[in-house]
Structures are given as structure tokens and as C-alpha cells.
Amino acid sequence: MQFLKKLPFGVLLGFLLSLSSEHRNDAQGADAPKFMYKAPKDWTPTRLSDSVIFYDAPALKKGEECRISVSSRIEDITFTDWFKRVQSKEPVIEASGQVEGKTKGGYEMLRLSKIVKTPSDKQAHRLYLALRDGKRMALILCTASSEDLLKTAVQQAEAIADSWDYKGEFPASRAAYSNTGVVYIKLPAQDITLSYVERRDGFTVELETNDGSIEAQRLYIGDGKIAALLYADPSEGIFLQGVKYKQGDVFRNGSTIKVRPGYKNVSDLKSGDLYVTLPGIKFELPEK
Secondary structure (H helix, E strand, C coil): CECHHHHHCCCCCCCCCCCCCCCCCCCCCCCCCEEEECCCCCEEEEEEEEEEEEEECCCCCCCCEHHHEEEECCCCCCCHHHHEEEHCCCCCCECCEEEEEEECCCCCEEEEEEEEEEECCCCCEEEEEEEEEECCCHHHHHHHHCHHHHHHHHHHHHHHHHHCCCEECHHHHCCCCCCCCCEEEECCCEEEEEEEECCEEEEEEECCCCCCEEEEEEEEEEEECCEEEEECCCCEEEEEEEEEECCCEEEECCCCEEECCCCCCHHHHHCCCEEEECCEEEEEEECC
């Protein structure tokens, strides 16, 4: 499966995803792996890929944004060059000087804060916090809609950096926040176009929005509670719960999908299933 193909590394600001806290199940017990860092408590995690995970602050009011993205990767360039590359290209209103330092664990650290102008003509407050151990590099990126919210994110980001230990496992590599092994993704509240795509290993169904796309042979969609199967038939096209859809059909933002009998609850999904929440769509259950 392919996730959010329009999001190159370093351009993580335009499509920060979120999940409702009901899906969060932190790995616990003696068999739980040791992770690279301590995740912020009560912040909602979303796995983007094996090397990128997002955290949303709790109790945000309407219109507020306070998010942290954490990523780790191997890079064969200098630390300073990589740090410049991962910063967004949005117009800068105000910026601090770049600061060098070390974490409590002894890793090299670079730090820079900015106020930028977003494509929607709003101001966004950002903190870039980067760590390095040889060729292993990590980015902790805070983005917030106000200075006060950024301070909240920065406190958590600093705690993440100070807890960092490369001997551990990166949490997103096992979707560690979900001990069921289900992968959760949330699309923005926008129109969603369906496409039937031919790949080398078979056909897939693609869900595309203005800000990104998700592609898989088989996935579930819903409102965070129910799960309706959407899949690409090898020869017949796209099907949602057995109902055929055409190339280019659109789930309009604000529209309703009438769910057929046979749907699942999210709690019924199994390890390896992909679940995509569509917040702009209403899912109407069948009459009992």
C-alpha cells in the first residue's frame, strides 16, 4: 500500500493528520519494545509511515492547532545541510537564530523557531528541533496557531529530545500506539476522488484530496466508529461494500454514504488492516 504520496519528507506542515483518542492503545507489559523516545502523554498519535508519526495536543478549541511531528531517518549529508533542507519554504515573518547544543543523552542538536505565512494567509508558529547520531538524524517539528500553543508544544518537544535513545525502536515502525496492529489514517474534510490504478502487483483504489492521497488494494473507510470495506477488484473496478463505483467518482465533502448491512465496527478490525477516517462524510447506518 502507498500512503499520502504528495507529502515529501520535510514538507510535513500542510497535512498534519489526527486520530480520535479512542484509537490510542499504548504498548504495555513485559513484551512491549523499548522505544526511541517517550511520547507526550494524552497527545493523540497518527502514524504516517514507518519513519514519521504525528501528535495532536489534547483539548484544542475550534480553529486552534498544536501539533508535533517526529521523524527519524538515515542521511548521507551534513547535519546543517539536512537541517536546512527539512525546513518549509513558506514566507518567513520572524525567525530566531540557529542554536547548537546537545540533548541529555548526548546527541548533537540544532534548534530554530519561526513565524511563517501559510498558503491560507495565516500566521503559523514553528519550532524545528533536530538530533544527530552519525548518519542517523531526527526531526521534532512543532507547529501551532499561536505563541502560547507553541510554548505548550515546545515543552513536549524538549522532553522528547531529552528522552531520545537510538538504542530503542522508532514507535511508528510498529504503529506502536495501536496494539491491535491496525493502521489508522485521517483524511482532511475535503472532496475525495476515487481512482482505479494499475500497479505492477495488481490494481489499487486511490482516495485523493487536494492535500494528499492514499492508495491500497483494500482498506476500510468510516467516521471513526464504523468500518466499510472499500477495495479494488482485479478486473471489475472499485467496490464499496459490494457496490460498484466508477473511475473519477467523488465523495463530496458534507455528503452522506448509506452504509449497507455487513459493515464492521472499528474494534473488529485486525492487524494489518488499513482504516481511513473521512471527517467530511456522514455515514448513515442501515435500519435495524
